[in-house]
Amino acid sequence: MKSWIEVPTDSDFSLANVPFGVCSFPSSSTLSSTTLAPCTPRCCTAIGNHAIDLHLLAEAGLLDNLLMTTESDESRCSEIITNFHPRIIFSQPTLNEFMSCEKHVWVAVRNRLLSLFLDSSSSSSNNDIQIAIQADNRLQQNSALQSQCMHPLSTTLYHLPASIGDYTDFYSSREHATNVGIMFRGRDNALQPNWLHLPVGYHGRSSSVYPSLASSATTSENDCERNLVGGEKMSTVRRPCGQLQVDPLDPAKGSIYGPCKLMDFELEVAFFVGGPTNTDYEQDHNQQQQQPRGRPLTLSEAQDRIFGYVLMNDWSARDIQKWEYVPLGPFTSKNFATTISTWVVTSMALEPFRCETSAGVQGGGGEPTPLEYLKDPNYGSYDVNLSVSIQPSSTSAITQICTSNLKHMYWSSAQQLVHHSVTGCPMNAGDLLASGTISGKDQHNFGSMLELSWKGSREVKLESGEVRKFLKDGDAVIMKGGVKGRVGACRIWTMLCTNFAGYSISLRFIKRESSRKHTKTTRGEIY
Secondary structure, eight states: BBBBSSSOOOOSSTTOOOOOEEETTTTOSTTTTTSSSSTTTTEEEEEETTTEHHHHHHHHHTTTTOEEEEEEEEOOEEEESOOOOHHHHHTTSHHHHHHTTTHHEEEEHHHHHHHHOTTTTOOOEEEETTTTOOOOOTTOHHHHHHHHHHEEGOOEEEEEEESSSSSEEEEOOHHHHHHHHHHHHOOOGSSTTTTTOOOOOOEGHHHHHHESSTTTSSSOTOOOOOETTEEEEEEEEOOEEEEESSSSSSSSGGGEEOOOOOOOOOEEEEEOOSSSSOOOEEEEEEEEEEEEEEEOHHHHHHTEEEEEEEEEOOOHHHHHHHHOOOTTOOOOTTTSEEEOSSSBBEEEGGGEEEOOOTOOSSSBTTOOOOOOOGGOOTEEEEEEEEEEEEOOOOSSSSSEEEEEEOOOOOOOOOHHHHHTTTOOOOOTOOOOOOOOOOOOSSGOOOOHHHHHTTTTTTTOTTTSSSEESSBOTEEEEEEEEEOOOOOEOOOSSSSEEEEEEEEEGGGGSSSSHHHHHHHHHHHOOOO
């Protein structure tokens, strides 16, 4: 596939991607005459080095008359999608309305964008629906529209892609769960008895999910700054304070209050739920009207409810977690910040890279087979390479400390979604479900400092000559994800740069002026 828009060979945003996100363009001088002010967030996509304003494409009529293609054994036919209003949907400050559409709408929008970006001298076959996509040259020939809707990524402000109603973090990498179990319970009891029977998860805080390439419009002055590492903007969070066990070997001695000393990153991939909410209506005899009630999703339905994926770092305060997690699991050690990449890579873009999981199959060899509602006839994952690098504040040297892959998932995204809804829990467009830390079998494939340092017993060496067991103040953490096509590399994930601040929230720093002073004098990092 070739685009008339220049796409560098190392770009995250080739025609194989076409992600969705939310951006604003406060430095733009070409948007003054449009219906949305430059600083107003709106829905966008990306190609090459440009963010593309979907609102303006819709206003120009380029997203009208989308086609839905259906197939049967005898024929293939296309019909115009009705009840889809792109001018309204893409002028919104989040992707939620677009996410709430059914999958055939997402496919049709992505195909139309591919046709608009495709060079008029070429055509392409879309593997998702097995039809040829013909170039649509209306944008290519409209230089005035190009000047308004195409913006350099370097001057773009990024926002959270969705209003996240609920956030759930799973624990679905068998390799990671085994490593943690060995550390704390020994090799013979590494996995808890329920782990091979269901996707283990817990509810997180959607209020503390932040974008990795931060906009001042989405985070407060004191909690998020704009910094540069390797030319990339990043967000920052502060080192949390909480209760710490006085004696790590003797919980009977109680706790003290203080800043976390064992800050960690967690290499994760998360997906946004899309489609209509899984509800039925039943008569409420007390109110004499029908009330919506949640219903379980089937695996077939779940596959069509996964809108797209983002990289995630679920910050972890390991020493706070150790004291608080019994008996209900992590709480304040996980609720202070979670960072996600700002472009959502669609499930359609990842489908050509579907692969077996590292487990191969579920069940067999004396291990339990999933219950019927969790049996996935398309069980698998995606061959997405993942990596984490660290750059200390004292040097420009960046050290890659681990590599992993999304195939190291025992429980698939569809199984996570199905199990989440098994009780009738309504799943809404914009809900965020995360994988948990993704680790492989070998030490260099471990997706957290807890594993890389093996609970602080080993040192991780950096190119600067420094060593780490956990994160230090000012460390920059860089997460990457990408896939390889048949010919060469095809990166389809933007870099996630995050920066954890080297100062902590403390009772004596409650005053705004004190926090601001700290913000100015301390460089920080997120994971």
